[in-house]
Each structure stands twice: as C-alpha cells, then as structure tokens.
Amino acid sequence: MEDLRExxxxxATTILISTIxxxxxxxxxxxxxxxxxxxxxxxxxFGIGIAAIGLFIITKLGIRHPSKTIITYSEEILGKxxxxxxxxxxxxxxxxxxxxxxxEFGTVVTTSVLIETPxxxxxxxxxxxxxxxxxxNINVFAYIHNFYVPIILAPVLIVVAVSLKNANxxxxxxxxxxxxxxxxxxxxxxxxxxxxxxxxTLIIPAMKQPKKAMKASIWAILISGGLYLLLVxxxxxxxxxxxxKQLFWPTLELARTTSLPGNILQxxxxxxxxxxxxxxxxxxFASYYLTIYSIKQFFRLQDHKMLSYFILPFVYILAxxxxxxxxxxxxxRYVGRIGLSIxxxxxxxxxxxxxxxxxxxxxxxxxxx
Amino acid sequence: MDKVKKGGGIVVLFFKEKKKNGQIxxxxxxxxxxxxHSKNKISSSLDETVHFMKGIFGDSNDxxxxxxxxxxxxxxxxxxxxxxTDQTVINNDILxxxxxxxxxxxxxxxxxxxxxxxxxxxxxxxxxxxxDDCLDRLVDFVLRGETxxxxxxxxxxxxxxxxxxxxxxxxQPETEQVIMGPREGFIENIATNLALLRxxxxxxxFCVKKMEIGxxxxxxxxxxxxxxxxxxxxxxxVEKRLSEIDIDVIMxxxxxxxxxxxxxxxxxxxxxxTERPDKAVANLAEGRVxxxxxxxxxxLMVPVVFxxxxxxxxxxxxxxxxxxxxxxxxxxxxxxxxxxxxxxVSFISFNPELLPTEFAVAVAGGRAGIPxxxxxxxxxxxxxxEVLREATVRLPKQVGGALSIVGVLVIGExxxxxxxxxPITVVxxxxxxxxxxxTPAYVAAFALRMLRFSIIVxxxxxxxxxxxxxxxxxxxxxxxxxxxxxxxxxxxxxxNYQGMKDVVIRxxxxxxxxxxxxxxxENVARLREKRNKALEHNKIGNDQREExxxxxxxxxxxxxxxxxxx
Numbered sequence: 001m002e003d004l005r006e007x008x009x010x011x012a013t014t015i016l017i018s019t020i021x022x023x024x025x026x027x028x029x030x031x032x033x034x035x036x037x038x039x040x041x042x043x044x045x046f047g048i049g050i051a052a053i054g055l056f057i058i059t060k061l062g063i064r065h066p067s068k069t070i071i072t073y074s075e076e077i078l079g080k081x082x083x084x085x086x087x088x089x090x091x092x093x094x095x096x097x098x099x100x101x102x103x104e105f106g107t108v109v110t111t112s113v114l115i116e117t118p119x120x121x122x123x124x125x126x127x128x129x130x131x132x133x134x135x136x137n138i139n140v141f142a143y144i145h146n147f148y149v150p151i152i153l154a155p156v157l158i159v160v161a162v163s164l165k166n167a168n169x170x171x172x173x174x175x176x177x178x179x180x181x182x183x184x185x186x187x188x189x190x191x192x193x194x195x196x197x198x199x200x201t202l203i204i205p206a207m208k209q210p211k212k213a214m215k216a217s218i219w220a221i222l223i224s225g226g227l228y229l230l231l232v233x234x235x236x237x238x239x240x241x242x243x244x245k246q247l248f249w250p251t252l253e254l255a256r257t258t259s260l261p262g263n264i265l266q267x268x269x270x271x272x273x274x275x276x277x278x279x280x281x282x283x284x285f286a287s288y289y290l291t292i293y294s295i296k297q298f299f300r301l302q303d304h305k306m307l308s309y310f311i312l313p314f315v316y317i318l319a320x321x322x323x324x325x326x327x328x329x330x331x332x333r334y335v336g337r338i339g340l341s342i343x344x345x346x347x348x349x350x351x352x353x354x355x356x357x358x359x360x361x362x363x364x365x366x367x368x369x
Numbered sequence: 370m371d372k373v374k375k376g377g378g379i380v381v382l383f384f385k386e387k388k389k390n391g392q393i394x395x396x397x398x399x400x401x402x403x404x405x406h407s408k409n410k411i412s413s414s415l416d417e418t419v420h421f422m423k424g425i426f427g428d429s430n431d432x433x434x435x436x437x438x439x440x441x442x443x444x445x446x447x448x449x450x451x452x453x454t455d456q457t458v459i460n461n462d463i464l465x466x467x468x469x470x471x472x473x474x475x476x477x478x479x480x481x482x483x484x485x486x487x488x489x490x491x492x493x494x495x496x497x498x499x500x501d502d503c504l505d506r507l508v509d510f511v512l513r514g515e516t517x518x519x520x521x522x523x524x525x526x527x528x529x530x531x532x533x534x535x536x537x538x539x540x541q542p543e544t545e546q547v548i549m550g551p552r553e554g555f556i557e558n559i560a561t562n563l564a565l566l567r568x569x570x571x572x573x574x575f576c577v578k579k580m581e582i583g584x585x586x587x588x589x590x591x592x593x594x595x596x597x598x599x600x601x602x603x604x605x606x607v608e609k610r611l612s613e614i615d616i617d618v619i620m621x622x623x624x625x626x627x628x629x630x631x632x633x634x635x636x637x638x639x640x641x642x643t644e645r646p647d648k649a650v651a652n653l654a655e656g657r658v659x660x661x662x663x664x665x666x667x668x669l670m671v672p673v674v675f676x677x678x679x680x681x682x683x684x685x686x687x688x689x690x691x692x693x694x695x696x697x698x699x700x701x702x703x704x705x706x707x708x709x710x711x712x713x714v715s716f717i718s719f720n721p722e723l724l725p726t727e728f729a730v731a732v733a734g735g736r737a738g739i740p741x742x743x744x745x746x747x748x749x750x751x752x753x754x755e756v757l758r759e760a761t762v763r764l765p766k767q768v769g770g771a772l773s774i775v776g777v778l779v780i781g782e783x784x785x786x787x788x789x790x791x792p793i794t795v796v797x798x799x800x801x802x803x804x805x806x807x808t809p810a811y812v813a814a815f816a817l818r819m820l821r822f823s824i825i826v827x828x829x830x831x832x833x834x835x836x837x838x839x840x841x842x843x844x845x846x847x848x849x850x851x852x853x854x855x856x857x858x859x860x861x862x863x864x865n866y867q868g869m870k871d872v873v874i875r876x877x878x879x880x881x882x883x884x885x886x887x888x889x890x891e892n893v894a895r896l897r898e899k900r901n902k903a904l905e906h907n908k909i910g911n912d913q914r915e916e917x918x919x920x921x922x923x924x925x926x927x928x929x930x931x932x933x934x935x
Contacts, residue, residue: 002638006863008863008864010864011863011864014433027826065763095464109834112836113720113833114719114831114832114834117831119604121831121835122831125831125834125838129838129841129842129845132843132845133849135427136845136849139856139863140849140856142863143846143848143849143856143858143862143863144844144845144849144862144864145857146862146864147844147848147862148844176467187681264721265722265723265724265725265727266723266725266726267720267722267723270720270722270723270833271833273833274833274836275837276835277837277838277841278837278841282842
C-alpha cells in the first residue's frame with residue numbers, strides 16, 4: 001500500500017462505467033417498458049438523470065473531503081455516533097446489493113446456459129472470484145476495472161448494432177408514455193441500477209487529482225447512460241412493448257435474435273452471456289470491495305484482506321434467501337428504492353449540512369477578523 | 370561453511386599465532402583459514418608466505434609453487450594453478466624478464482627498496498601486474514587464475530593476470546533465433562558478455578556494477594544500466610535484492626531470478642531472460658536494468674511487463690507492417706494455447722447448439738465411438754502431448770526423428786483409429802500445441818501451458834461460464850502482479866498512451882518518439898527533437914521525383930546520427 005493516490009482520471013471513469021454496467025442491463029428494458037410502455041426510453045432517460053444527480057452529489061462531497069470516504073467524513077459532518085449509525089446502513093445495503101447481484105446473475109446463468117448446474121454453485125463461484133480479487137489494494141482494483149471496460153462495452157454495442165436490421169421504428173411511438181406516476185417510479189427503478197456508482201466515494205481518496213473527479217463522473221454517466229438508453233431503444237424497436245413484457249431478460253433475447261453474418265455461431269446469446277460474466281464480475285467485485293473497505297474503515301482496521309473471506313458466508317446466505325425468481329425481482333425492486341435514499345438522499349443531506357457548516361465557519365471566522 | 374567443504378582435516382600451521390603463543394590450530398577447512406586471515410597482511414618473509422600458501426592449497430596437485438631468483442639476487446616464489454593459467458605468458462612475460470636482467474637495467478644497481486617499483490614499472494611485460502598486500506585477496510587472485518609472486522624482504526605480493534579459460538565462440542543463440550537481425554548470442558563468460566554489450570553501447574552513460582554472489586562459486590554478477598534513463602529506484606532495489614542473497618552456489622542466472630522475483634508462486638515469469646545482446650541493449654535503452662552472471666549465457670532484465678513476452682527483436686528490425694502482422698498472429702497463438710481446448714470442451718459438452726448445424730453433425734459423427742466425455746478425451750490427449758514434448762526435448766537428434774514419427778502416429782492416426790479420440794480433438798490439440806510453440810518466450814508459454822489444464826477442467830464442469838471465470842481469474846492475477854514496482858499489465862492497465870502503441874501492433878518507429886513512461890525513466894526522449902526527415906520523403910511522394918535533386922541532398926544533409934532512432 002506504499003503507493004496510494006495513483007488512480008488517474010481515466011481509471012476513475014472506467015471504474016465507474018464497469019461498476020454501473022452490470023447484471024441490471026439484462027432486465028432493464030423490461031423495467032422501463034412496464035413503467036412507461038412506449039415511453040420506455042424516456043423513463044430510462046429520467047432514471048439516468050436521477051442517477052446522475054446522485055453521482056454528482058457523492059462526487060461533490062468527495063471533492064470537498066479529498067482524503068476521506070463517506071464512512072469517515074460522515075462522522076465529521078454528523079458527529080461520531082450518528083455518522084457510525086448511518087455508515088452501518090451503508091455497509092448493510094452494499095452487502096445486500098452484492099448478494100443480490102450475484103444471485104440475479106446466478107439465476108440467469110442457471111436458466112439459460114447451465115441448466116443442470118445448481119444455483120448455489122454458480123453463485124458461490126462468482127462470490128469466491130470476487131472475494132479473492134478483493135484482497136488486492138485499491139490500485140489493482142483500478143487496473144482490473146480499467147482492463148475489462150472494452151470487454152464490457154463491446155458485446156452490447158455489437159448486439160445493438162447487429163440487431164438494428166430487425167428494428168421497427170413504429171414500435172417506439174408515441175415517445176411519451178401515458179401514466180406519469182408509473183413512469184416516475186419506473187425511473188426510480190432504472191436509477192437504482194446505477195447504485196454501483198457509489199464506489200466513487202472510495203476512489204476519490206486514491207485519485208491523483210481528486211479535483212478531476214467530477215469530469216470522471218460526467219463521462220462515466222454519459223457512457224454508461226448512453227449504453228443503457230441505446231439498449232432500451234434497440235430492444236423496444238425490435239420486440240415492441242407487448243412482447244417485452246413476456247420476457248424476463250429482453251436484452252438476452254435481443255442477443256438471441258441476432259446472429260453474426262456468415263453463421264459462424266448459431267446462437268449469440270450464450271456467447272454474449274459468457275462475455276457478460278466479466279461485466280457482472282466487475283460490478284460484484286466493486287460492491288464487494290466497497291463493503292469490506294467500508295467495514296475496514298468503520299472499525300479503523302489496518303488491512304482489509306482477512307475481511308474478504310470473513311464476509312463471504314454472509315453474502316452467500318443473503319444471496320440464497322430469495323426463494324424464486326419472482327420473489328428475487330420483488331426484493332430487488334424494493335431494495336433498489338430503499339437504496340436510493342441511501343445513495344442519493346443521505347449524501348444530499350450530508351452535502352447540505354456540510355455546506356451550511358462551512359458557511360457558518362466562514363461566517364464566524366470573518367466575525368473574528 | 371565447514372559443512373560444505375570436504376571434511377578431511379587439514380592441519381594448518383598458523384605461523385603468526387604459532388610464533389606468538391606457540392599453538393597449533395588444526396582441523397579447519399582452507400576457506401575458513403582464509404577468512405580468519407582476511408585482515409592480515411602478507412609477511413616479508415618468503416618462507417612464511419610459501420608455508421601459508423602450502424597450507425591453503427597444499428592438497429591440490431594442480432597448484433604450483435615455483436622458486437626462482439629475481440635478477441639472480443632476490444629469492445622469490447611464484448604461485449599459480451597450472452590449469453587455469455596461460456603457460457606462455459608465464460614463461461615469456463613473467464619469468465623471462467625477471468630471471469634475465471633486461472638491457473635497460475643492466476647498468477643500474479637495484480636495491481631491495483626499489484625492487485617492487487622497478488618490477489612493476491620497468492620489468493614485467495604485462496598491463497595487469499599489480500601490488501597487493503592482503504593475504505586473503507592474494508589467495509583469491511590465485512583461485513581466479515592469476516599468478517602471484519612473493520619476494521623475500523618485500524611485504525607485498527605482485528599479482529599478474531594470466532588467466533586463460535576455454536570458452537565457446539559467440540554463436541547464434543539457440544533459444545531465440547531470428548530470420549532478420551543480429552546473430553550474436555551471449556556465452557558463459559561474463560567478460561565476453563559485457564564486451565558484447567559495451568560494443569553496442571559506446572557511451573559513458575552505460576554503467577556496470579559488479580558484485581559476488583555464492584559462498585562457494587563466488588560468481589561475478591554484473592548489474593548493467595544506462596545512467597539517466599534507468600530509474601534509480603529500480604537500480605537500488607535490484608542491488609538490494611541481490612545483496613540479500615546468501616547461497617552456496619549460483620549455477621545460472623535462473624538461480625538469481627528465483628531470489629529476486631516479486632511473486633514466486635505466480636505461474637507467470639516476472640523477470641525476462643534473454644540470450645541476445647541486441648535485445649538486452651534495446652531493453653537497457655528503454656530504461657531496464659540487466660543482470661549478468663558469470664557462467665550463464667542469459668541476461669536477466671527487470672522490470673518486465675507481460676507484453677514483452679510476445680515481442681521479439683524481429684518485430685522492430687523488420688518493417689512495421691510485417692512486424693505488426695506477425696505480432697498479431699503471435700497473440701492469436703497465445704490465446705489459442707490458453708483457451709482453445711477448453712472452448713472445444715465447453716462447446717461439445719454444454720452448448721453444441723452454438724455450432725453451425727453441419728459442423729455439429731460432423732463433430733457428433735466423429736465422436737460416435739468415443740467412450741469418454743470430451744473433457745477426459747482432451748485432457749488425455751493434452752497429457753500425451755506434454756509427455757511427447759518432454760521426451761523430444763532432451764533426446765539426441767538421431768533418435769528424436771524416430772520418436773516424433775512414433776508420437777505423430779500414436780497421437781494422430783492410431784488414437785483416432787482405435788476410437789480413443791475423435792479426429793476433431795486431434796485437430797484442436799494440434800492447434801493448441803502449435804500455438805504454444807509460437808510464443809517467443811519459453812517461460813511465458815510454459816505459464817499458459819500450465820494454466821490451460823485448469824481451464825479445461827473448469828470448462829468440463831461449468832462450460833463457457835467456467836472458461837470465462839478461469840480467464841477472469843488469470844487476468845486478475847496478472848493485473849495484481851508487479852515487477853520491481855511496475856504493474857505487470859502496463860501499458861494496457863494502468864493505461865499508458867506511449868506504451869500502447871507497442872502492445873497489439875508494432876507502430877512505426879517514428880510514431881513512438883518517447884520511451885514508454887511506465888518504467889519511470891528519468892529521460893523519455895527517444896527520437897531527436899529535430900524532426901525526422903525520413904517521414905517527409907514519404908509525404909513528398911511524386912514531387913520528389915519531379916524535382917529530382919531535392920530528395921537526395923536532403924537525405925545526405927541528415928547526418929547518420931540523426932537518422933539513428935535508438
């Protein structure tokens with residue numbers, strides 16, 4: 001750990017991108033269509049907007065405290081005990097988020113690729129992979145994310161590009177959906193898919209130039225948001241809203257309908273899903289890392305390596321709690337909404353308090369002068 | 370140290386202490402006697418010195434003590450190992466002038482006090498004649514093939530470089546052959562190797578630091594770098610790690626590698642060894658540090674990044690299109706050697722629907738009579754291939770041909786006919802093996818060869834999911850490695866713009882004006898600041914021909930040192 005503060009702006013951007021883009025991409029068009037019918041792209045756009053605000057708040061907070069994470073500066077802003085209590089919520093939330101992401105992907109894999117393999121095995125393989133990798137320091141964490149970003153972006157872009165020949169623009173009209181209340185909640189669900197961007201609080205203390213964190217955030221939200229939007233548009237344009245509602249993972253179906261020219265591989269969805277393991281891994285890896293790093297800071301420990309294996313059973317048990325796929329998605333939606341209050345409202349509250357505090361400090365200083 | 374030396378007790382007369390306390394210290398190995406004398410000076414009495422040398426080397430029959438008279442008046446003795454030294458030099462350049470007073474000295478009267486200066490400066494025909502008065506160093510000189518002369522009444526010994534060793538010629542290295550490029554390779558002798566480096570780097574910035582490692586072998590180790598380009602931190606770290614080594618014998622550079630690498634449990638090599646002086650020089654010029662060991666034809670280079678292991682010197686000496694194309698095919702081979710068999714296993718056992726229908730039918734037809742699952746079949750064939758490869762490596766050439774024919778028959782035709790393997794499996798195994806041969810660095814290819822087996826097993830259990838998990842695991846490991854402070858996967862991640870130009874393709878030399886900064890060099894300018902004129906010629910194109918004269922003089926004006934890209 002001798003060389004901290006090595007993360008470049010590009011690395012910060014790629015960490016955010018690969019953390020945001022995860023297993024949520026698979027059911028994303030379904031969430032958007034359920035909420036807004038043909039207004040799905042608009043719902044997604046709203047969701048991206050909400051997520052962007054959240055990310056900007058957390059970045060702003062990080063820039064104001066460039067050597068601390070939310071666990072440490074919350075104690076400074078809220079006072080020691082209140083800050084600790086809030087930090088416990090953050091830690092618990094990200095443990096659950098890790099578990100749910102692993103579970104969701106395990107479900108996808110067992111239903112579409114490894115039909116005979118038990119769910120437990122796929123989940124535990126993924127979690128072990130994340131736990132072993134999480135033993136590295138934050139610079140290696142950055143290298144890993146940086147390395148995988150092209151592998152994450154490429155398959156989605158290829159699938160979208162190849163599927164466009166089946167697209168029907170009429171499916172996208174009318175652009176504005178009907179039920180605005182429903183659309184708002186849908187936007188919240190979409191925004192919840194961006195919760196991984198909370199990792200920014202961990203990156204800023206390790207950045208070479210914390211001032212440039214905002215630039216990284218903007219680029220990350222543009223790229224990952226753009227990809228999400230593109231995917232929703234492509235899915236709706238190919239399938240139409242009614243058909244999407246029948247599908248669990250419309251993105252996967254989109255990959256299935258496409259085939260490479262020359263018919264080299266008959267089904268693209270399995271290849272897509274295999275490559276997509278990388279994206280899911282980076283997401284789980286990031287939230288796992290965030291969890292153990294936060295625990296480390298919470299208890300003011302020296303090292304996070306041992307924690308990595310220590311919390312593995314807890315995450316695994318949490319992952320296996322939902323009974324079936326329907327209950328799982330119910331929980332995911334529920335947790336996502338609650339999560340928004342942790343990842344957006346709580347930082348917003350902190351930011352306001354922090355600004356007021358520093359203003360008061362300035363005020364009193366000027367009085368003294 | 371007592372343990373390692375032959376246990377036979379040698380009664381050594383400790384004359385100095387004997388004189389003082391009259392004791393005889395016995396049962397010591399010679400080397401520990403030398404160690405005890407490390408502070409002592411040579412005595413002015415010739416008898417004592419002869420006695421001491423006899424005590425040290427007396428058991429060896431190739432050790433020679435020759436008594437003679439210098440200029441017919443001073444008693445002297447000469448110590449050397451007859452097999453390590455050049456007899457002609459001893460006879461003509463040492464004994465002759467010493468015994469036979471040279472003409473220019475005939476008229477002079479030589480007193481004892483002046484003798485050593487007269488000998489060194491006016492008598493001996495040898496540039497490496499020096500004086501030394503430490504006993505232990507004189508013993509060391511004798512061991513290294515020098516001739517030591519002790520003279521009655523002078524408390525200093527003269528040592529003269531008379532070492533003569535058989536060494537093989539500078540040949541084309543066996544492990545790194547090139548089609549286009551220099552044909553020189555390092556040999557075992559470190560002096561020759563350093564000369565090969567110096568001759569390519571006639572600059573005072575090229576520094577060589579020497580040290581000795583190994584209690585018994587006392588191998589000379591040279592740390593070479595270019596001052597002003599190499600990172601001082603790396604140089605210090607190399608020195609630190611090398612000086613911490615405490616071992617009895619160093620037989621090869623590989624011994625050192627195992628002591629200085631960062632993660633000994635990783636399958637990936639973290640030190641790059643090469644037999645080619647040109648490669649070593651290119652690496653030095655990029656800011657790396659080279660370590661040479663006496664007795665090994667390999668130079669170790671640190672720090673390394675993974676991309677180095679699939680680059681060859683030829684990539685740079687050929688035109689960039691050629692170099693890039695070859696490199697791309699090499700990377701493909703690398704990927705093949707790692708995951709091709711596991712992809713095959715997962716396609717066959719888990720996702721046959723991925724294959725085009727006609728091909729799937731063909732595969733199914735080929736596998737019709739095979740009793741094993743695909744993973745067992747592939748693993749068995751891979752193991753057979755590994756055994757075959759290992760068998761051919763050390764065989765004499767005359768037998769090797771026969772074995773490879775048998776191997777081809779067994780692994781190819783016979784296995785298919787006997788129903789042990791399907792023809793497509795054989796094709797897959799063949800491609801994989803060829804792929805692993807295409808990796809230029811043997812050690813890196815070996816790492817992937819080992820990892821291939823674990824991925825095949827994963828593919829057998831989890832199909833494509835397992836393959837991807839395995840590959841992610843390997844990449845994460847590679848990303849977490851560091852070699853002397855430089856991340857192993859640089860310049861890809863952490864990203865480095867200058868370095869990226871030389872990873873997948875080999876960019877034209879004029880696209881890479883700076884050294885890759887991930888090595889933290891102090892000086893990064895590779896090309897001269899003056900613009901390279903070679904490019905402008907390309908751009909002028911046809912105009913050049915029309916103008917006739919403009920092209921020629923311009924090029925001539927550009928002196929060769931400006932064109933020299935390195």
